[in-house]
Amino acid sequence: MKSVLLTGGAGYIGSNVANFLLDRGCKVSIIDNLITGNKNLIPKKSKFFLCDIANQKRVTEIIKGNNFDIVMHFAGLVKVDESIKHPKRYNNFNYNKGKIFLDTCFKNNLKKIIFSSTASVYGNANNKKVKEDNNLKPINPYAKSKIKLENYLIKNSKVKNFKFIILRYFNVAGADKRLRSGLISKSSTNLIKVLCEVATGKRKKFRINGNNYTTKDGTPVRDFIHVSDLAEIHYLTAKYLIRNNKSKIFNCGYGKGYSILEVVNKMNSISKKKIPIVFGKRRENDIEVSISCIKKFHKHIKWKPKYNSLKYILRTAYEWEKKLSYIK
Numbered sequence: 483m484k485s486v487l488l489t490g491g492a493g494y495i496g497s498n499v500a501n502f503l504l505d506r507g508c509k510v511s512i513i514d515n516l517i518t519g520n521k522n523l524i525p526k527k528s529k530f531f532l533c534d535i536a537n538q539k540r541v542t543e544i545i546k547g548n549n550f551d552i553v554m555h556f557a558g559l560v561k562v563d564e565s566i567k568h569p570k571r572y573n574n575f576n577y578n579k580g581k582i583f584l585d586t587c588f589k590n591n592l593k594k595i596i597f598s599s600t601a602s603v604y605g606n607a608n609n610k611k612v613k614e615d616n617n618l619k620p621i622n623p624y625a626k627s628k629i630k631l632e633n634y635l636i637k638n639s640k641v642k643n644f645k646f647i648i649l650r651y652f653n654v655a656g657a658d659k660r661l662r663s664g665l666i667s668k669s670s671t672n673l674i675k676v677l678c679e680v681a682t683g684k685r686k687k688f689r690i691n692g693n694n695y696t697t698k699d700g701t702p703v704r705d706f707i708h709v710s711d712l713a714e715i716h717y718l719t720a721k722y723l724i725r726n727n728k729s730k731i732f733n734c735g736y737g738k739g740y741s742i743l744e745v746v747n748k749m750n751s752i753s754k755k756k757i758p759i760v761f762g763k764r765r766e767n768d769i770e771v772s773i774s775c776i777k778k779f780h781k782h783i784k785w786k787p788k789y790n791s792l793k794y795i796l797r798t799a800y801e802w803e804k805k806l807s808y809i810k
C-alpha cells in the first residue's frame with residue numbers, strides 16, 4: 483500500500499491514522515473542509531486539500547492527479563446529542579455527502595474503501611458482547627446516518643464493482659504517544675475528553691448520567707480502544723483489502739468493558755486529584771453496556787493490540803489535554 487486518500491484527516495481519528503500511515507512510509511493525501519477539524523492536527527508530511535467531500539469537481543481532480551491505492555473515509559459529524567437536535571444536518575453530512583463522495587471515487591476507478599462506522603449502530607444489545615451480525619437498532623440520528631452509508635456500500639458493491647471494509651468503532655480514546663494528535667474539539671462530548679478537562683481544571687465537575695443501571699456499580703459500561711491501536715487496525719485492514727479484495731464488516735474494540743466510575747477512579751490515580759463528580763439522571767436512550775465481540779476481526783487479521791490498558795489510554799489523553807493549552 484503506497485498511497486492513501488483520507489477524508490477527515492484534520493479530525494481526531496483521521497489525523498492519528500494519517501500519522502500512523504506516514505510513519506510506515508505510505509503517502510497520505512487528506513481532504514477536509516475543517517468544519518470541525520483543526521489544521522494543527524494535519525500532519526506536515528501529508529498533502530492537504532481544503533475541500534468538501536461532496537465537491538465532485540475538486541475531488542475528481544484530486545483523484546485524477548494522484549495514484550491512490552485505497553480510500554479511508556472518516557469525514558462526518560460525530561456528536562450524538564447534536565444529531566438529536568439536527569437530524570437532517572446529520573443525514574446530509576454523513577449520508578448524502580458521503581454517498582456523493584463515494585460515487586466520485588467509484589467513477590474515477592478508486593474502488594477500495596475503508597469506512598469509519600460506529601458501535602452505536604447496534605443500539606442497546608441487552609448487555610451482551612455484540613457481534614457484527616447482531617440486529618442493528620440505532621437509537622439516534624447519528625447512528626441512523628452511519629447505517630445508511632453502510633447499507634449503501636453493502637447494496638452497491640456488486641453493481642458498482644468495488645470492495646469495502648466497514649469498521650465499527652467502540653469508544654475511541656487516548657492520544658498518540660508522541661502527542662502529535664488527540665481530541666481537540668472545544669465542545670466535545672467524548673467522555674474521556676470531558677474527564678480530562680475536569681482533571682486539568684478546565685471544567686468544574688464531571689457528570690455521570692445515571693447510577694442505577696444493572697451494572698456492577700450502577701454506571702454504564704464501555705469498551706475503550708486506544709486511538710493508536712485503531713490506527714494500526716486501519717493499516718492492517720487496508721493491507722487485507724488490497725491483498726484479498728474481499729468486503730468485510732469488523733468491530734473495533736478490546737472486547738472488555740469498564741464502568742464510568744472505574745474510569746473516574748483510574749483518572750483520580752493518574753492525575754493525583756480527586757475528580758469532583760455529580761450524578762445526573764439517565765439520558766433517554768443511553769446504552770447501558772457496550773462491549774465488542776472481536777472474534778471475527780482476529781479470525782481474519784493477525785493483530786495484537788499494543789495499548790490495551792485503561793491506564794495508558796487515560797494517561798495519554800491527560801497528557802494531551804495538558805499540552806492542548808498551548809495549541810490554538
Ligand SMILES: NC(=O)c1ccc[n+]([C@@H]2O[C@H](COP(=O)([O-])OP(=O)(O)OC[C@H]3O[C@@H](n4cnc5c(N)ncnc54)[C@H](O)[C@@H]3O)[C@@H](O)[C@H]2O)c1
Binds near residue numbers: 556
Ligand atoms: N470518535 C469516536 O469515538 C468515534 C466512534 C465511532 C465512530 N467514529 C467515526 O469516526 C470518524 C471520525 O471521527 P472523529 O472523532 O475523528 O471526528 P472529528 O470531528 O474529529 O473529525 C471529522 C473530520 O471530518 C471533517 N469533515 C466533516 N464533514 C466534512 C465534509 N463534508 N467534507 C470534508 N471534511 C469534512 C471535519 O472537519 C473533521 O476534521 C467519523 O466518521 C465518526 O463517525 C468516531
